[in-house]
Amino acid sequence: MAKPNKKGPTKTVDIFCSGCKAPLFKYRKGGKGALVKCFKERISQDFTSQACICPNCSRPFAREAIIRGAPAYKIIGGKVTFK
Template sequence: MAKPNKKAPGRSVDVFCSGCNQKLYRYKKGGNGALVKCFKERISEDYTVTPCICPGCGVTFARDTLIRGTPAFKMIGGKVRMK
């Protein structure tokens, strides 16, 4: 499979915790669909202290994984929302 594009998309979204509305990331998202995964190289601002754990409520919102050979966070359904 092909790796994700090296050039980050121009569109940035804010990623929030669904439970406590804590801001988690500022992410360069490509495409129009739901946020299923976050490639680590596209995260422009990280507001978390521990990876994949919300600093506000302590809920695990993602899993650390490799997608197409690139480090990424795979989001757990319903735990995050984006604006």
């Protein structure tokens, strides 16, 4: 299977916890669709101290997974918002 493009898109989005609105990531997202997964190599800034756990309210927002041979976070539906 093809791996995701390492350089990736240049446009970044800010990802927030939907419960407490704490910032989680700055992510280089491609396309217009919903946020389903975040490839770790495309995260430009990480505000979390523990993987997949919100630093403010301690709720899990994702699960670690291997997608197309690359490590990623699989987002749990409704747990995050992005701008």
